[in-house]
Amino acid sequence: MLPPKPLAPRKGRGAVSNVQGRYEVNGREDFDDGWVHDDDEESGPAAFKTHVTDEHAKTILSRNASPDIPFNVSLNPYRGCEHGCIYCFARPTHSYLGLSPGLDFESRLFAKVNAPELLRRELAKPAYVPESIALGVNTDAYQPCERQFGITRRVLEVLNECEHxxxxxxKSSLIERDIDIIGAMAARRQACASITITTLDPEISRTLEPRAAAPARRLRTIRRLTDAGIPVSVSVAPIIPFVTEPEIEKVLEAAHDAGAIGAHYVVLRLPWEVNPLFQEWLQAHFxxxxxxxxxRVREMRGGKDxxxxxxxxxxGEGVWADLIRQRFSKTVERLGMGSNGSRFAKLDFSRFRKPLVVPPAPGKKGGNIAGQLDLF
Structure with a gap:
């Protein structure tokens, strides 16, 4: 058996392999069986097509008690994300589906087609207490398949109706499609947006987050949202030493010039399978x-990955982490930008009203009026 050849990147994909998920029973090992010809290598690895499967979810709101996250409730209309960001902390969640956090995460997607109905039922519960919902955390709510499914827009329609x-x-410009809804909610202090900008270099962005909007396009999105009266913050994340780290100040300045009023950052995180996937990406591109x-990553993580x-x-921790913190804080202070996390705390939920029409639970016929009990 010949030794495996170095992994090569696939055009339009972030991961360079389908690394084994930690819950998979059968192991996999790459090897060269001699069937690859020189002309095949010139054309690059085979393309991975995107497949989206309808999913009828059982629940739609996720809750967390993490002290370092500025929100307690989130909603994700999709599983997996075609943007293909190699650093995505949510990649390991595909392991729960028996799929790879690598290429599977960005090519085998699941659309929660009943998300708006589930949200209505959740908001109609007598014990429900409103608090800000973060939309699009684990996977981007405006990834390319949203153009076809429109789940995010229908979720926003429910939230707008209930003044939630x-x-x-x-990191997608598709959010501009929903400015009519988001703008109306922002006028009531019920909506804000955060645009992620990792780098201003289109070449780096093309490999780091291959199917997300280009950096210049994201800056225009900040401007369009700001002009519509929507408060926008910039997420400088993740900060990768010697790759995106040199641009911290430039990213903040460009976002501020585009209209961003807040900012926050996250240094590179490598949980579970993200670690080998990122290191494969590094070897392929840098x-x-x-x-x-x-x-440098290990220096900021106490010697660990x-x-x-x-x-x-x-x-992170240590000298380099402190240097990044100082660079970020001083630039934010100089530009007069605030904290991104405070945006959620300032949203108004005092006008929340339960949905008038609630879809029936599975197995029941007809719909209910909020606050009215079933007769049968």
Whole structure:
């Protein structure tokens, strides 16, 4: 058996392999069986097509008690994300489906087609207490398949109808489609948005987050949202030493010039399968600095590739982590930008009203009027 050849990137994909998920029973190992010809290598690895499967979810709101996250409730209309960001902390969740957090995560997607109905039923519960919902956390709510399914827009329609606060997090320009809804909610202090900008370099962005909007396009999105009266913050995440780290100040300045009024950052996180996937990406795209990058990551993680402790997982520890914090804080202060997390706290949920029409639970016929009991 010949030794495996170095992994090569696939055009339009972030991961360079389908690394085995930690819950898979059968192991996999790459090897060269001799059937690959030179002309095949020139054309690059085979393309991975995107497949989206309808999913009828049982629940739609996720709750967390993490002290380092500025929201307690989130809603994700999709599983997996075609943007293909190699650093995505949500990649390991595909392991629960028996799929790979690698190429499967960005090509085998699931659309929660009943999300709006589930949300209506959740908001109609007598014990429901409103608080800001973060829309699009684990996977981007405005990834390409949203153009076809429109689940995010229908979720926003429910929240707008109920005057329920929402914070949107995305790196897609598709959010501009929903300015009519988000703008109306923002006028009532019930909506804000955060646009992620990792780098201003289109070449780096094309490999780091291959199917997300280009950096210049995201800046225009900030401007369009701001002009519509929607408060926008910029998420400088993740900060990758020697890759995106040199641009911290430039990203903040560009976002501020585009209209962003808040900012926050996260240093590179490598939980579970994200670690080997990111290191494969480094070897494929930045082999000359791969070791330097990982050495610096470990320096900010107490000598480990990753530390999940709440007190340091977002920003790291040590001299380099402190230097990044100072650079970020001083630039934000100089530009007069505020904290991104405070945006959620300032949203108004005092006008919340339960939905008038509630779809029936599975197995029941007809719908209910909120606050009215079933007769049968």
């Amino acid at each position: 606060p929402v914070g949107l997090i995305t 082999p000359d600095r791969a070791q330097r990058v990982m050495n 990753y530390d999940s402790d709440f007190s340091m997982r977002m920003h």
